[in-house]
Amino acid sequence: MTFIEYKALSPAQKAQYKIKEFFSQLPSKLGSFFGAIGKFFKNLVLGIVAGFKGFGSRFASGDMATKLSYIVMGFGNFTRGQVGKGLAFLAAEILYIIYMVNFGLVYLSKFNTLGTLETGQQEDPVTGRIVNVQGDNSMLILLYGTMSILITFLFIGIYVANTKSAYSAEQSLKAGKKNPTLKEELKDFLDGKYHVTMLSVPVVLISVFTVLPLAFMILIAFTNYDANHTPPGKLFTWVGLDTFRDVFEASEGASKSYTFVQLTKWTIVWAIFATFSNYIVGIILALMINKKSIKFKTLWRTLFVLTIAVPQFVSLLLMNQMLQDDGVVNLILSYMHLPTVSFFNGTALTARITVIVINMWVGVPYTILQTSGILMNIPEDLYESARIDGATPVVQFFQITLPYMLFVTTPYLIQTFVGNINNFSVIYLLTSGGPSKNPNLYQAGETDLLVTWLFKLTMSSNDYNTAAAVGILVFIVCATLSLITFNMSKSSRNEEEFS
Amino acid sequence: MIKSYKLSRMISDIVIYVILAILGIIWVSPLIWLVLHSFRAEGGITVPYIFPKQYTLENYKKLFTDTSVFDYPRWFLNTFVVAVFSCIISTLTVMMVSYAFSRLRFKSRKTFINIGMVLGMFPGFMTMIALYYLLKAMNLTQTLPALVICYSAGAGLNFAISKGFFDTIPRALDEAATIDGATRNQIFWKIILPMSKPIIVYTILTSFVAPWCDFILVKIIMGDNRDNYTVALGLQRMTDREYKQGYFKQFLAGSVIVAIPITILFLKMQNYYVEGVTAGGVKG
Amino acid sequence: MNKTKRFCAIALAAMMAVTAFSGCGGTDTTSSGSASTTPADGTVSVEGGDNEDPLYGEGANGTISLKVWGPDAAQDLLKEQCAAFIEDMKPYGDIEIEVIPQGEADAANLVTTDASAAADVFGFACDQLDKLVSSGNLLKVATAEKETITAENSESSVKAATYGDDLYAYPETGDNSYVLFYDKRVVSDEDAQTLEATLAACKEQNKQFVMDAGNGFYACLFAFTGGLEVNGLDADGVQQFNDYDEAKVVKSLMAFQDLLGQYSDIFVNGETTKVVDGFLSGSVGAGIDGSWNFASAKDALGDDVGFAELPTIDIDGEATPIVNMFGYKLIGVNSSTQYPSTSVALAMYLTSEECQIQRAEQLNWGPSNKVAAEQDVVTSDAALSAVIAQSEHSVAQVGVSDKFWDPMKVLGNRVVEFDDPFTEESAKEILDQTIANIKG
Secondary structure, three states: OOHHHHHHHOOOHHHHHHHHHHHHHHHHHHHHHHHHHHHHHHHHHHHHHHOOOOOHHHHHOOOOHHHHHHOOOOOHHHHHHHHHHHHHHHHHHHHHHHHHHHHHHHHHHHOOOOOOOOEEEEEEOOOOOOOOOOOOOHHHHHHHHHHHHHHHHHHHHHHHHHHHHHHHHHHHHHOOOOOOHHHHHHHHHHOHHHHHHHHHHHHHHHHHHHHHHHHHHHHHEEEEOOOOOOOOOOOOOOOOOOOHHHHHOOOOOOOOOOOHHHHHHHHHHHHHHHHHHHHHHHHHHHHHHHHOOOOOOHHHHHHHHHHHOOHHHHHHHHHHHHHHOOOOOHHHHHHOOOOOHHHHHOOOOHHHHHHHHHHHHHHHHHHHOOOOHHHOOOHHHHHHHHOOOOOOHHHHHHHHHHHHHHHHHHHHHHHHHHHOOOOHHHOOOOOOOOHHHHHOOOOOOOOOOOOHHHHHHOOOOOOOOHHHHHHHHHHHHHHHHHHHHHHHHHHHHHHHOOO | HHHHHHHHHHHHHHHHHHHOOOOOOOOHHHHHHHHHHHHOOOOOOOOOOOOOOOOOOHHHHHHHHHHOOOOOOHHHHHHHHHHHHHHHEEEEEEHHHHHOOOOOOOOHEEEEEEEHHHHHOHHHHHHHHHHHHHHHHHHOOOOOOHHHHHHHHHHHHHHHHHHHHHHHHHHHHHHHHOOOOHHHHHHHHHHHHOOOOOHHHHHHHHHHHHHOOOHHHHHHHHHOOHHHHOHHHHHHHOOOOHHHHHHHHHHHHHHHHHHHHHHHHHHHHHHHHHHHHHHHHOOO | OOOHHHHHHHHHHHHHHHHHHHHHOOOOOOOOOOOOOOOOOOOOHHHOOOOOOOOOHHHHOOEEEEEEEOOOOHHHHHHHHHHHHHHOOOOOOEEEEEEEOHHHHHHHHHHHOOOOOOOEEEEEEHHHHHHHOOOOOOOOOOOOHHHHHHHHHHHHHHHOOOOOOOEEEEEEEEEEEEEEEEEEEOOOOOHHHHHHHHHHHHHHHHEEEEEOOOOHHHHHHHHHHHOOOOOOOOOOOOOOOOOHHHHHHHHHHHHHHHHHHOOOOOEEEEOHHHHHHHHHHHOOOEEEEEEEHHHEEEEHHHHEEEEEEEOEEEOEEEEEEEOOOEEEEEEEOOOOHHHEEEEEEHHHHHHOOOOEEEEEEHHHOOEEHHHHHHHHHHHOOOOHHHHHHHHHHHEEEOOOOOOOOOHHHHHHHHHHOOOOOOOHHHHHHHHHHHHHHHHH
């Protein structure tokens, strides 16, 4: 159904169509999503298998130089005119060995226990001094162990590539061809293999500074790294899924599971309201500013855009100050003889409404900027015909503008939604999660989102494992949502037309 | 008939003006409050009235002269240097990744895109302690390069919008160039980049602003080395319980000074921002 | 002269007590002799038995370089004191000390994040002790120093530095707590005796009364006044309480709600910074604020500022003193320091009587040292004597679990929720929940 066909439906039919479409597609979307994930892992395994395929047969059928490069990497290439490549392989091998011997092995060998020797202090009976006996540091073992494992994987990849390269160099010489020199191969990196050139640096950076810490964090969820097991004084160790059980298992009083459920509910409510309030108000304002008959467009736009330019933490801290019980806002209210409002210390509801409204102050200018362009692109004849039918601007908005925008910007909306689930700064700087009214919440207040809760868990109560587990759960939800929408979106589908 | 149409149109315009004016005031009033009170002479953190009674430049002067506890000028310079470097690296990385994903076809491209999409969704500060010890292993903790690395290393993940933008550039251009014997490297530098001014400006803008806003990561990386703080952390420090009483007005003044360059930059580049983000991201 | 005499007496008494109790014959206690040959502060002379070198040979291998953390406000004095220490230690080795400003609240976080980049000797607030000890970042205090410290400092300050049976830090101040701050033009010294009169006086001139009920450190006074006390942690780190009378605690909670509720128009539940801020702008008559704001309150009001121990509150017709939580600032030695003995000597010096008196004089910090606490500079200062008076009815901030603060905050917020008055049942219920959640 195109948009024009869709437009022809009556509002009731539209709603029906949307709902039906959503639910009819949901199973297939989810299905194809998990299918895709399954495929991903299948491909991963197949890829690895393919990488090793011929590993043995190459050894068996290769000549002496090829066989030797199974031990001395790059030997095959080196002896067959590819000096640079051979040296590069050799360098990789030497670097890996140096790394492992000097650094990696120490940590890797303790990776399964995360350390056994606890740090302790003893008083020397002769001198009367305290001697600090440094034990194992579980955290460093976990971190550097993970690093060593990733480096080892990388090395295995290079190693297999080395055997392949040695073998193919041998084969092409046999076939009477000349092997490409380093210069020729490098030249190919500017054209045929340009993606390698473009991606290698970012991929390395991301692997080291994003993937590795992420892997470390995920692993922590499977340990007992909490306030009672803080390195370097104490050891922590693997506990399997215990942490996740704590998060899900219901218990009395202020439990992690109760808090998790409550915060999940509020996080979802928050994400919905924060997303749509910004979206709708932003669109309405953008429409008003862009209306043909309205003058001083730049002025209006600038007024709103100014707020983007002030660093967010400043404007939020400022808002926090202004909305205090004795802040400017209440001052103005009392000047106008209106009752004052306890924005952050009052009820949970007041505080929640306050953060949603303030979030509009923060977010609406972005929506104005981002949607202005599309709003201008709405076919004018749609409005024209509506006007002839005598539709008021309000009706026009709900019948034309909003449906059109929703139709075009769904992926953007989902992204914003995911962004709001992880919206740390607004909540943290405005309320720090407060007010604290509910005695059954564990280390959390009424406006805490899951993401601010896990910040508190790491920073104040040192429940690293719980925080990591909650982080993983939030991550799974966000990742699923965005992968589905991205892969369903027009841009993802359309791009295949190019290839 | 036409008269009433005109009339109703006028009324609706007036209503819109009123709404825009009121909302505009609501939107800028906190900023006006910020500027006014940064010149306030009397009182401490807040005063029980709206407009300051006395104005002074003292708060600004102190910011630049009284540097024993809060060395604002130095932190400003630090932030500027970090912002410039991380902005250059980030923009380059983002462009490279987006180009590869948009224009080049290679094995497991889709997988890379999907992984890239979701990697950035893990709550970032959870990984900070790991980041700290990685940087420590490289002997970089408490230094400015560490910050540049942190702000720009993950930049490659923010390819979505610029990839969307590149997707809208017709492929025929590349093909024509290829026929003329251009390598992909040449196509990237000579054809795609010159056509992508809006998205480049957008990327520069967002990556330049980031270091001015983050204080959580800096706090962990810099530890007790105050010389290498950035303004964001410095300003945040001024609102800590220990200093708030004495430094809040300087905090306001410091915030105004940070906001000025960013505001100018933003207002100048606004149009590119709009163009870039509309073409690349929102339309999906 | 008088001072040194008194010190020698205490030191001797300590020595005797030690030998008597431990029967440790191996230690050669020629204390009077060594006290006369070693520097004036004396503390370093008492330790270490037959070893005369307070640095235990660390000075033999070149220059010793140490890093010290202290809050911004104390920088100048801390530098002077470190310089004096370097001078004193000249005969034993060359020492270099880098003094870096670092607030006490953040110190523990920085040390636990990366001990090797942290200071060798650092000041911190006693609520961070558990965290630092359980992460193994504090160097235990050796027996010799422990005896000196125990003898010289107030019992509760030593308790605040103790974890299990071991002493882990050196008491630096005995004043990390809060008292009543008031504007004498609004609240007379006599009014400040009772909470009822204080509030009435504020109301009369339409001035606010500020208290941070949304912060466990202050909010706990609602329950403590009714007799609740923390009583250390058990082996699993679970908070223990005394054998309190539940009915009395409930009555206390209700009395506070009732009284503050009557003045809900002038009662402000907000950050303590609002007290001094309100003094400056003239909107606040009185408030509960911490000792670290003494100086800024004096700056704000000059001679009109008043400090007093927390007033009494009428519970069941009986004027009951408000009981609060009393903390201490401690100095710790980083367990991963390269120079443990020098660091220990420095920590001992910084917490000595001499240094504590200097801090009282220059920074208005109340001493934990018993001799220092009796000095004129302390007893004649209204603020410091208010804190010391308050310490008489307070619960020491010792062995307080990390999980204590959040539930207490909820309780505090509940007490000042005047629209929803307590019944005996609801007060009891929230108390039970609070206790259960702290034990968590």
